[in-house]
Amino acid sequence: MDAFILQILNGLDKGSAYALIALGLTLIFGTLGVVNFAHGALFMIGAFVAVTMQKLFSLSFLTVDDTQKDFLGNPLKVETPYVEAWFGENVGNWLQDWSVPLAILVVIPFMFFLGFVLERGLIKHFYKRPHADQILVTFGLAIVIGELIKAFYGANPIQTPPPSTFIGTVDVGSWLGFEANTIAYPTWRIVYFAFSALIIAGVFAFLQFTTFGMVVRAGMADRETVGMLGIDIDKRFTFMFGLAAAVAGMAGVMYAPILSPHYNIGMDFLVLSFVVVVVGGMGSLPGAVLAGFMLGILQSFASMNEVKALLPGIDQIIIYLVAIIILLTRPRGLMGRKGVMEE
Amino acid sequence: MLGLNSRDFKLFIIVCIMALAAPILLNPFPTASALGESFNAGYPALMQRFVIFGILAIGFNILFGLTGYLSFGHAAFLGIGSYAAVWMFKLLSYNVVPAIILAVIVAGLFSVVIGYVSLRRSGIYFSILTLAFAQMAYQLAYSVFTPLTNGETGLQVYNDDPQILMGAGDPTVPHFFGITMNGQTQIDVSGWSFVFQNGYYLAAIFLIASFYLSIRIFRSPMGLMLRAIKSNQTRMSYVGLNTKPYMLAAFVISGMYAGLAGGLLAAMDPLTGAERMFWTASGEIVVMSVLGGVGTLIGPVLGAGLIKYLENIVSKINDSVLHNWFSFMPDFMDNFMVTLIHPFIGKGWHLTLGLLFMAVIIFLPGGLVQGGQKIMAKFGRNKNTDAKDGADTPAE
Numbered sequence: 074m075d076a077f078i079l080q081i082l083n084g085l086d087k088g089s090a091y092a093l094i095a096l097g098l099t100l101i102f103g104t105l106g107v108v109n110f111a112h113g114a115l116f117m118i119g120a121f122v123a124v125t126m127q128k129l130f131s132l133s134f135l136t137v138d139d140t141q142k143d144f145l146g147n148p149l150k151v152e153t154p155y156v157e158a159w160f161g162e163n164v165g166n167w168l169q170d171w172s173v174p175l176a177i178l179v180v181i182p183f184m185f186f187l188g189f190v191l192e193r194g195l196i197k198h199f200y201k202r203p204h205a206d207q208i209l210v211t212f213g214l215a216i217v218i219g220e221l222i223k224a225f226y227g228a229n230p231i232q233t234p235p236p237s238t239f240i241g242t243v244d245v246g247s248w249l250g251f252e253a254n255t256i257a258y259p260t261w262r263i264v265y266f267a268f269s270a271l272i273i274a275g276v277f278a279f280l281q282f283t284t285f286g287m288v289v290r291a292g293m294a295d296r297e298t299v300g301m302l303g304i305d306i307d308k309r310f311t312f313m314f315g316l317a318a319a320v321a322g323m324a325g326v327m328y329a330p331i332l333s334p335h336y337n338i339g340m341d342f343l344v345l346s347f348v349v350v351v352v353g354g355m356g357s358l359p360g361a362v363l364a365g366f367m368l369g370i371l372q373s374f375a376s377m378n379e380v381k382a383l384l385p386g387i388d389q390i391i392i393y394l395v396a397i398i399i400l401l402t403r404p405r406g407l408m409g410r411k412g413v414m415e416e
Numbered sequence: 417m418l419g420l421n422s423r424d425f426k427l428f429i430i431v432c433i434m435a436l437a438a439p440i441l442l443n444p445f446p447t448a449s450a451l452g453e454s455f456n457a458g459y460p461a462l463m464q465r466f467v468i469f470g471i472l473a474i475g476f477n478i479l480f481g482l483t484g485y486l487s488f489g490h491a492a493f494l495g496i497g498s499y500a501a502v503w504m505f506k507l508l509s510y511n512v513v514p515a516i517i518l519a520v521i522v523a524g525l526f527s528v529v530i531g532y533v534s535l536r537r538s539g540i541y542f543s544i545l546t547l548a549f550a551q552m553a554y555q556l557a558y559s560v561f562t563p564l565t566n567g568e569t570g571l572q573v574y575n576d577d578p579q580i581l582m583g584a585g586d587p588t589v590p591h592f593f594g595i596t597m598n599g600q601t602q603i604d605v606s607g608w609s610f611v612f613q614n615g616y617y618l619a620a621i622f623l624i625a626s627f628y629l630s631i632r633i634f635r636s637p638m639g640l641m642l643r644a645i646k647s648n649q650t651r652m653s654y655v656g657l658n659t660k661p662y663m664l665a666a667f668v669i670s671g672m673y674a675g676l677a678g679g680l681l682a683a684m685d686p687l688t689g690a691e692r693m694f695w696t697a698s699g700e701i702v703v704m705s706v707l708g709g710v711g712t713l714i715g716p717v718l719g720a721g722l723i724k725y726l727e728n729i730v731s732k733i734n735d736s737v738l739h740n741w742f743s744f745m746p747d748f749m750d751n752f753m754v755t756l757i758h759p760f761i762g763k764g765w766h767l768t769l770g771l772l773f774m775a776v777i778i779f780l781p782g783g784l785v786q787g788g789q790k791i792m793a794k795f796g797r798n799k800n801t802d803a804k805d806g807a808d809t810p811a812e
Contacts, residue, residue: 386560
């Protein structure tokens with residue numbers, strides 16, 4: 074039983090990332106009808122915003138301290154980060170420690186802006202073109218973004234630790250009444266799960282309970298009629314693209330401590346998130362979230378040693394297998410509406 | 417001639433001449449000169465890539481160009497073909513004939529299975545399904561199938577392999593009934609040196625055959641049917657036509673082309689790894705075809721050649737070469753230009769490729785062939801023939 078719960082927990086953090094990316098993909102597909110192959114790249118940009126914040130906060134200058142000597146007898150050179158010099162040692166240390174969560178504050182406006190620029194500057198021109206062209210241009214964009222990241226940050230993964238409070242594990246088992254230390258789970262992953270649950274709830278609440286969200290949902294259902302009612306639906310859809318980009322960015326920022334960012338994570342996650350969207354149902358937001366968590370958990374079950382002994386290699390392909398089965402038996406996905414992209 | 421109309425026949429002859437005379441045509445500059453060192457492409461290793469990826473792109477074009485089904489997992493067949501060919505080297509002998517035959521057959525079998533499943537969906541779903549299959553093949557090659565694929569080391573021929581058909585005097589490199597693939601003749605003509613390699617000519621003959629077959633498919637009733645499916649599949653179903661067999665045939669043919677290319681890659685260098693099946697490799701095939709001009713006969717070959725050529729040239733350029741180029745400028749300008757261009761050269765080749773690709777998709781959806789047609793139309797020539805010949809109009 075405890076092993077069972079542990080696998081569910083293990084699946085949650087990956088599942089959260091899949092769910093957040095798939096949510097953005099679905100938002101873009103549902104509103105603009107565009108299949109965005111560059112969405113993984115947006116996730117990656119988020120992760121690299123976290124890396125950049127950490128680097129910025131640890132930028133330091135050298136001072137020579139004459140009172141102390143290093144082991145060669147020369148005056149000791151002390152590196153002082155600028156933030157410590159400007160805001161005092163306590164605040165500076167705190168800023169460095171908390172740079173990943175703080176990057177959220179940067180990433181939201183940044184990704185909104187980026188999403189806005191992408192939609193108005195590039196994707197707008199592809200609404201009338203075939204799906205294949207949309208796939209191809211966003212695929213090209215994903216290559217370009219990935220390579221830009223590689224040019225600036227190098228090809229190696231960059232370690233990005235979470236705040237020190239969240240390093241280490243939590244004994245989840247003892248909360249649930251199991252023996253101590255049977256189910257130990259990294260703290261940051263719990264934070265990640267809670268964070269993504271919050272974001273998902275926020276997006277749904279925004280769509281469900283605001284007038285803006287209502288108009289967007291109406292536009293998703295019937296764009297022409299909403300346009301005829303005199304509502305500038307295009308503007309709202311552009312905003313939704315920005316929102317989807319911001320969601321992907323936030324998912325990326327918070328994922329940086331779990332998986333050291335490198336220039337290829339965008340595509341790694343994109344391929345899987347597409348599969349998630351297909352399983353959940355193209356254009357269905359709850360479907361994307363449900364399928365994201367489901368596949369994350371399924372993947373972690375498949376990587377248990379007992380399962381692997383039974384079916385070798387299953388952990389590598391389980392997600393694709395599920396997608397193939399779903400596509401062949403229920404093409405609209407788990408929660409897709411009948412008739413939407415079913416052919 | 418040869419069952420082609422005169423226009424196609426001209427195109428075919430041009431391709432034949434280009435392929436057979438490539439070692440001469442691609443060496444426009446004297447070998448030792450600076451220009452020759454950076455821009456000549458007439459050496460065997462690169463020319464082999466031109467023709468092999470040309471074959472791959474021709475095959476991909478039969479699927480995407482004719483039917484509009486965008487496969488994002490075509491590299492899987494390339495990889496499978498390579499593995500099959502290397503296994504033939506390991507089990508039978510270094511003769512390339514059984515290797516290439518088996519590569520085509522195995523890739524064909526896999527494409528029947530994958531095609532049968534994937535083709536039950538169209539549009540974006542088809543792309544995702546093929547991508548999923550290719551990723552599955554890639555992951556499995558690294559995990560469960562390591563006895564078959566030799567994992568990250570890559571599959572290669574060892575001395576203790578059975579090689580049951582191996583005669584005593586047979587060469588220990590891939591050969592065609594005794595003619596070794598890496599054997600070559602070099603002819604020096606006052607500063608130029610032309611290298612004619614056996615392996616290149618084997619691949620070139622395959623390219624010519626593939627190209628001929630692709631013209632015939634494009635002009636056949638089946639080609640017409642595939643294009644009809646592309647323009648409106650629902651209509652085809654309503655007039656009572658079962659489109660599935662045609663689609664599957666196109667998919668399998670295109671998979672076999674990829675298997676042939678994979679087999680040839682293995683014949684040139686009997687070593688293969690799973691990275692040939694990675695999604696970036698599949699993406700590269702798409703990029704080649706689109707860059708050249710999807711749906712046209714010659715476009716994909718041009719695209720494959722251009723990409724492999726640029727890859728070779730651009731990744732060779734480094735900062736010192738750039739400094740050489742800009743040495744006429746004042747120092748600060750020189751340095752500025754070098755810093756500006758630095759991310760796009762050498763290891764930054766993929767960045768250049770991505771930008772080029774995006775530019776083509778945005779401004780020239782029909783690829784270079786469409787660009788050429790536009791230029792021709794500007795100069796007022798060929799207007800009528802272009803309008804008449806529907807086959808060369810790019811995919812919309």
